[in-house]
Amino acid sequence: MNRVKEIRKEREISQETLARYVTISRKYLSIIEHQQATPSISIAMKISKALGVSVDKIFLDLSSAEMPIYPKPIxxxxxxxxxxxxxxxxxxxxxKLGLEGRCVFSSDxxxxxxxxxxANFGEKPAGxxxxxxxxxxPNFDILFGGFPCQAFSICGLQKGFADNTRGTLFFDIARILKEKQPQMFVLENVKNLVNHDNGKTMKIILEVLRDELGYHVDYKLLNALDFGLPQKRERIIIIGSKKPFFMDWNFDVKEKKTLDNILEKNVDKKHYASSEIVAKRKAKHTASVYPSIWHENKSGNISSYPYSCALRAGASYNYLLVNGERRLTPREMLRLQGFPDSFKIVVSDxxxxxxxxxxxxxxxxERVIEKFLPLAF
Ligand SMILES: C[S@@+](CC[C@H](N)C(=O)[O-])C[C@H]1O[C@@H](n2cnc3c(N)ncnc32)[C@H](O)[C@@H]1O
Structure with missing residues (x-):
């Protein structure tokens, strides 16, 4: 008896993905899962690595299978x-996982x-x-952080992350991980992180997390559009755990929000662009779908889509226009990022x-955390 199928399903890894990772045919994996063959030691080791569970727990010790043990609260x-x-x-x-989570520290x-x-979470973040x-x-189990992307100016000759990353905000993440040793982390950054400084920035980040801090790490470029939000927003997600894991980055997202679900019906006049701007845009472009969000790029070209291009903190005022006519309202922007309508807006537009x-x-x-948590503990 082995528990390959049971653990694979628990981990939400498809048979195809696991077979590809282990470099065996799907048919052979199926035979193993149906208890009709015992794999070689090297294949068993690969399966164990992919599932993040030790070999004996999958193939031998059926009574005390390694199930995630979560702190309470996390x-x-x-x-x-x-x-x-x-x-x-x-x-x-x-x-969704039936767990209790508690935020013990925040900073901005x-x-x-x-x-x-x-106003929304009842606690003022530290500065x-x-x-x-x-x-x-305070001690904690998981670190979350979407840190700004900065070049590491000194690298190559120096030894250790302190020398290589000092003066950047990644350094602060690394020093907190080093001192507090949480079980898991999830970091977020812009798409450009992987090409930043000819790939050097990402290389140092991974080296620090893996080699100096001893975490098992994986990362992926994900797009909000693939998670049911009508916004093309690509972000690098870096995940890490003290435990070896195999993350299947395929997500089966069935529920999709459309612009119709996002756009408000009665919009204040202040959000409308001037008639000159609207006329200029409409002279240049005709949308093929309705509703649409019109996007003006740096060279002044206009395109429109049934979704929004990435919202940007420092973008020019009319960079995105709903149907070529008006800016998104603050509530619509929050919806495009998946924030609930219960989110209280207490600052200016x-x-x-x-x-x-x-x-x-x-x-x-959310989908990343939901899938990764059971692999990380
Ligand atoms: C990309 S945003 C992260 C947004 C967050 N993930 C969210 O969902 O709203 C980066 C944040 O880092 C904050 N920040 C920049 N430098 C900081 C510092 N030295 N200490 C604390 N926060 C800082 C900025 O004010 C900004 O809100």
Whole structure:
């Protein structure tokens, strides 16, 4: 008797994906799963690595199979918290998994962000993380953080992450991980992180996380559009655990929100572009779908889609126009990022636009956390 099928299903890994990873045919995997063959030691080892469960627990010791053991509650910290994209996502994932999660620390340097976060989660985030010693942070099990992408100026000759990354906000993540040793982390960054500084930035990040801090790490470029949100927003998600794991990055998302679900019906006049701007856009472009969001790129070309291009914190005012006529309202922007309508808007339109533009798509990271948690503990 082996537990390959049972554990594979628990991990939501398809037979095809596991077979490809182990480099055996799907048919042979199926034979193993039906207890009709005993695999060689090397194949058993590969299966064990892919499933993140030791060989003996899959093939020998059936009585004490390695099931995730979660702390109760699971304590997490929300670094570079913004308006709490990770907080919502993790809460939804904990609920789905029947787990209790508790945020024990949050930090963001921006006073308007702190105001929004406090109004919605009842606690004011601590400020500048570079000024906070890791010993001041309570112990925790998971670190979440969408950190700004910065070049590491000194590298190559120096030894250790402190020398290689000092002065960047990744350094602060690394020093907190080093001191607090949580079981798991999920980090988020812009798509460009992998090409940044000719790939050097990402290389150092992975080396620090893997070689210096001893985490098992994987990463993937994901798009909010594939997670049911009508926004093309590509982000790198980096996940890590103390335990070896195999993450299947395929997600089966059935429920999709459309622009019709996002757009408000009665929109204040202040959100409309001037008649000159609207006329100029309409002279240049005709949309083939309705409703649509019109996007003007840097060279002034207009395109339109039944979804939004990525919201950006510092974008020009009319960069995105609904049906070529009006800007998105703060509520619509929050919806495009997967924030619930219960999210209280307590700052100006300008600040909310910036905050929504910086946020992480909740639906996307929720699915990642939901799948990764059982692999990480
Ligand atoms: C990309 S946003 C993260 C948004 C967040 N994931 C969300 O869902 O809203 C990065 C955040 O880092 C914050 N930040 C930048 N420098 C910081 C520092 N030194 N200490 C704490 N927060 C900082 C910014 O104010 C910004 O809100």
């Amino acid at each position: 304590r997490f910290i929300d670094l570079f918290c913004g308006i709490g994209g990770f907080r919502y996502a993790s809460q939804y994932a904990f609920n 340097i921006d006073k308007y962000v702190q105001k929004s976060y406090e 500048d993380i570079t000024k906070i010693d890791a010993s001041e942070i 300008t600040q909310t636009r910036k905050q929504a533009g910086n946020a992480i798509p909740v639906d996307m990271v």
